[in-house]
Amino acid sequence: MLRADFVHLHTHSHYSLLEALPKIPDLVEAAKVDGQQALALTDNGNLYGAIEFYKECKENGIKPILGVDFFVAPRARAQKEHRVDDHPSRLVLLAKNMSGYQNLLQLVSKSHLEGFYYRPRIDRELIELHHEGLIAILPASGGEHAQTLRNGNKERAREILAWYKKIFGDDCFAEITRHPEIARHDEQTKAILELARGELIEPVAACETYYLQQEDALARELVNKIRTAGVFNRDFEQAAHDYSFASRARALELFADLPEAVENTVRIAELCELELKLGKAIFPTFPIPKSSSDDRELRVLAEHGIGERQMGDTPELHTRINYELKIIADKGYASYFLIVADLLRHARDSGIFTNTRGSAAGSLVSYLCGITTVDPIEFNMPFERFLNPERPSAPDIDMDIADNRRDELIEYVRRKYGEDKVAQVGTFGTMMARAAVRDVARAMGHPYAIGDRLAKLIPFGKQGFPVTIQRSLEDVPELAQVYKTDGDSREILDLARKIEGNARHVGVHAAGVVIAPTPIVDYSPIQIDPKGNHIITQYDMYSIADEYGGIGLLKFDILGLTNLSVLADSVARVSVRLGVDIDLDKIPLDDTKVYELLTRGETLGVFQMAGGGMTSYLKDLKPTVIHDINAMVALYRPGPMAFIPEYIERKKDPARVKYLDPRMEEILKPTYGVLIYQDDVMMIAVQLAGYSWGEADKFRKAMGKKIPKEMAAQKEKFIAGCGAGGMKKEAVQKLWEQIETFAAYGFNKAHAASYGNLAYKTAYMKANFPVDYMAALLTADAGDVEKIAEVVAECKRMGIKVWPPSVQESKGNFTVIDDTNIRFGLYSIKNFGTGVADSIITARLPAQAGESGGPFADIGNFLSRIADRNLNKKSLEALIQSGALDDLGERGQLLTNIDALLSYQREHMKAPTDQGSLFGAGNSKPAPLKLPTSAPATMEERLGWEKELLGLYVSGHPLDKHKRKFGDPKKTIKHAKEHLRGVETVIAGHIEETRINMTKAGERMGFMKIADYSDAIEMVVFPRVLKELESLLSLGACVAVKGKISERNGESSFVVERAKAL
Structure with a gap:
């Protein structure tokens, strides 16, 4: 029996998705601090947080009560008529036992799968079907009876209460709340009490909770505005209702005139005896013969x-x-x-x-x-x-x-x-620091630039280690200064902290x-x-x-x-183009071409091996065996990276490889005596220290956690075990020191071997079938302009030319023409449908009986053979501008006469077939297509179209006329980004994007993207400099700029001081 005087039975957590604030641990902690012995969670229409809540309550000695604040459809759940069925009522259901919990699972699932209309909704049919084991609480504000009462229909409200009483019997309760700040609330409460007593429904007290402290009312209103894309009204601060987490004392004070309602909270809590069996694996059934196992x-x-x-x-x-x-x-x-x-x-x-x-x-x-x-x-x-x-x-x-x-x-x-x-x-997208700041700023009505400026001052976190606003205020002086001196910024950051980390959406x-x-x-x-x-x-x-x-x-x-998609694609291309079938699980692991490729640092597109840092180490290492690749997979991470030079030196000089005990050679020989893998440490613990495998696994976990007490216990056991196994004391001590150093960085050997194997396969395909592999890589990266540009540059270095698309040669994806040439695929062209692309590819197939086929003879022949009605003006324009029709006509001429081209195609589609009419009226084909001459497209136009439709310049580059100025690799944007941060330098390039923002002081500030052959970078032009240089820094201009590269959150930018035209 509970020794309680009040139990919260209607509470919401952040899993109500932008309708409530409390995180589960905070909600349970609030109950524990107040001495509450039981607590219910009733999120809106879902059970997202139920298991987390159940475990958190159990760990804190509080009885968990699982429930849901359901949305109930006005009519049947299948009815979804606008302005009729989009205003559901509410019903709180609590699980008394496992039967009730199972019914909650059913109701929640069906509300989403069958009843969703703006909200997940149940209806009376489902309530009647799944009411067993559930306690019903009819909400004082959102309940159907309460809504009906507010609309003045007392008799209908009575009928509603009678129906719920019939279904739930003594497990039906009428919620009573206290909100003196809400007009006519007391009057409504009295009416509900009167009707409920008339239907023999007992009252139950509730302090409906959406946040913990009343001071959080503003933050809760903000998340509502974020959810609805609305803007916060400042008048709310004076009119906020109280939905905070009431203490027991406060609840007893609020309901002093209705003690039975308070007593019923405890009675309901005692009725709820749900015990879940957690932490035990539930295996699916694999179909096997009945006679077997x-x-x-x-x-x-x-x-x-x-x-x-x-x-x-x-x-x-x-x-x-x-x-x-x-x-x-x-x-x-x-x-x-x-x-x-x-x-x-x-x-x-x-x-x-x-x-x-x-x-x-x-x-x-x-x-x-x-x-x-x-x-x-x-x-x-x-x-x-x-x-x-x-x-x-x-x-x-x-x-x-x-x-x-x-x-x-x-x-x-x-x-x-x-x-x-x-x-x-399922998973949850959460409101991380940067997103929370932007969301709050927008919901408060601030210009986008205000929230964006603050958000960009917050560093990026790493996967699994999100950066918080509080940590950013401690670590970023500029952010701390803004917080200290600017009231709006301080308010945004303070409110963002209240919602930071909360669930935002389901994923x-x-x-x-x-x-x-x-x-x-x-x-x-x-x-x-x-x-x-x-x-x-x-x-x-x-x-x-x-x-x-x-x-x-x-x-x-x-x-x-x-x-893996790239590997599959490249293997298929080799099979079709060269007739060579490759089984990547059977390729030799000693292919010299692979190790030579890695030694040269040609790693772009090689799994786990790409990137400047890794490439540099590989060139120094000069790998010769698969174990080297596996080791680099394991070592190239923050922390163990420090061991790479030692690994390389030991490979180069075997005399440096020494073992503290001869038994260690068998374990560590493939890594030249360097401790890299957790598995090797486990084997040392078993073979040298006498551990069982279970003990060794615990040893591995203790090392990973680095808990001092656990490590001390393991040290004593390990040293004693090694001594008993015959190791000298000095050697044991040195071995322990090595293991302690390694502890935080050990890698899973099997994982390294699996990823090393995959890295080898990608390197094998690139080294042995380069053009097929690069075409597959381009196809996989289609849509990512920056990646495509990198791969095209790598193709150029490899002696492979990447051409614009062509209706004569391109397939849907990037297409291999021969050993040194690749074409863009037709699918890569923006504003061009795959259906038309497939029609072109099909029309180009070898001729069938009675049909034309093969390459297109001219533009007229092309139009006459493409009968796809989706070849409209937009798609034909895309073909012309991207260069796909270069073999059939000049871009400027075709574009000028595009209406004539479309008219010709339409006439051809209308023309009768070659069979003709029985009376000789057939064979009336359109006259041959002749286009008037017109000015050819300029190189600037051609390149601009390619950039727009293909994502990058293909047939040339805007800087080609200045190419002699770009010969020095130490004067490129790429070199500056990698080696000249914070140093005054000069870069040159082509301005590809421009954007002007207004500062808080109302001044114009420029942001521009400048690119050369090697890379691109954002230029930041402060107001004073922009006034002087704006005419030079125009879209499409080729310029040299002087300034400094700065870096924030891994993003480089170039702060411009001076500029001149090339």
Whole structure:
């Protein structure tokens, strides 16, 4: 029994998505500090925060009550008539037990899947169907009865109360609130009490909560304005209603005249006895013969893989297979392996390229079943890093899939296991520091420039380590100064801090897919993803996965990876163009062309190997074996990067390689004695210090966390174990010092091997089939202008010419013409539909009987053979301006006569076929097309069109007439950005974009993009300089500018001081 005097039963968290403020830990902490023993969470129309709330309450000794503040449709949920069905009422439902919780899952899911109309809505039919195990609280403000009373229809309100009483019986309560600040609220309350008593419905007290402190009312109003794209009204500050989190004392004071309503809060809390089973994995069912078992099927698959992988059938091999299979069987994980193996087999059979990353590559069973592509025996990778008898959580096999075919693979999962048993994992976009500042500034009615200026003073965070406004105020002097001296900025930042980190919208996890043994809705509420295509879970990965103490559904990570799409495309191109079929899982790992390419630093487009820093190290390292590539994958990260020079020196000079104990040579020989991998440290702990594999795994985790108490305990155990194993005291101490240094930086060896293998494959294709690989890379980057420009520049360096599109040669994507020439694809042209592109490609196919085919003879022939009605003025203009019709006519002439071209095409489409009329009226084709001469397009026009339609200059560059001034690589924008930050220097280039903003003082300030052959950079031109130089710094101008490069948040800009025309 609760020793409580009041319980909050109607509270909202930030998971009400821009309608409430409290984060779950803050809400629970507020209850704990006030001595409250139970607490309900009732977010608007969802259960997003339910599991987080449940766990947080349990950890803090508070009884969690799960509920939802539902939207109820005015009529049936299927009815969606504007201005009739877009004004739902409200109903709070609380789960008494597991039956009630299951009904909450059903109601929430159906409100999103069936009743969504502006809001997720339930209706009376669903309430009647799913009322068991639920307590109904009829809201004092939004309830249907309350709305009806406000409209003056007392009898209808009575009927509504009677209906709810009939459905829920004694579990139906009428909410009573206290808002003396709201006009006529007391009058409404009395009417509700009178009607409720007449229907034998008991009252329950509520302090509806949307924020914790009344001072947060303004911030809550702001998130409402952010949600509705409205602007905050300053009058709100005086008229704000109180929806703060009331203390017990305050609640008892508010309801002193109605003690039974307060007592009913405790009574309801006592009725709610929901206990969830969390943190235990729930495995889906893999279809197998009735006479078999998951363990038997997995063994058959693994043993079959011995021959598939061409491995020697030795006793040692079977010993390891049996060892792994026993652990998998004891853990009950066989079905998981079978599901993943089946999924990847289907991918291979369908030509979908995959890669498996993470510790799964340490499993021989995974390798034999076709789950991974790296032999764990060859690379000395322990199974126990992936799975050991003492590991409590389920295994995690992370799959990378060619990103352009990921949806196909997920669709296969849906077909195999059932649409209702498969869902992608939901996630939440949160209001990070920069976004919160911009949102608040806009909602308060400030000009965009104000919020943008403040936001840009906040540094970018790193993935997993977001930067906060508070930290930025401490670390960025300029931001601190603005906060101190400018009242508007201070108000924006203070309010942004109140909403920072709150959930803003629902998204889809980049990789997570769950498969359940029964419908997903039995375990998690579901809804449609934001694009309206597929089902996602309302619970995020932390509420789903057993390792985080979630509901336990098994999450399969299926991540789309562009590099795999590039590999698949390049392999297919080589097969079609050269007749060479490549199996990338069987290519030699000692190809000299690969290592020579990496040694030369030609790494653009090579997975994990590109970038200035990595390239520089590779040129120094001169890799010769796959282990070098794996090591660079592991070492090129903040922290372990410091070990790269030592690794390189040891490779160059074997005399530098020494081992503190002879037993370490077998473990560390591939890395020249350098501790790089967590797996190697685990093996040292097992072989030298006598650890079990379970103890070694705990040792690995302790190193990663670097908790002093844990490290001290491990140090004592490790040193004692090494001493008992025969190591000298001095050597043990040195070894421990090495491990301590390594602790924070250790990398997963299997992950490095998987990614190193993929890096090698991309380098292999680039080194051996360069033009096909680069065409595939261009295709994958289509739409990203900056990446395309980089790849085109790399093609030029490689001696490969990239041409504009051509109706004579281009296919849809970037097209290989021969070993040294690539053309833009027709799909790359802006304002040009794929349907017309496909019509052109089809018309160009070799002639069929009675039809013309092959190359187009002239522009008339082209127009007469393209019968696609979508070849309109806009698309024909795009073809001309992009250069796709250069082989058939001059751009200026074609563009001047575009109306005549379209008229000719229309006439041809109207003309009868070659069969003619029975009476001789056929064969009346349009006259041959003759175009009058006109002025040809200038080079500036041609380049401008290419830039607009293809994203970059292809047939030339605006700087070509000044080319002699750009020969020195140390005078390029790229060199300046990399080596001359903060140093006064001169750069030159072509101005591609201009923008003028107004400063707070009302002065004009310029922002311009300047580019040369190597790179581009934003120029910042302050008001004083702009007044003097604006005529020079015009769009399209070729100029030299003097100034300094500054960098903020990883973005470089050039502050202009002087300028002159080239």
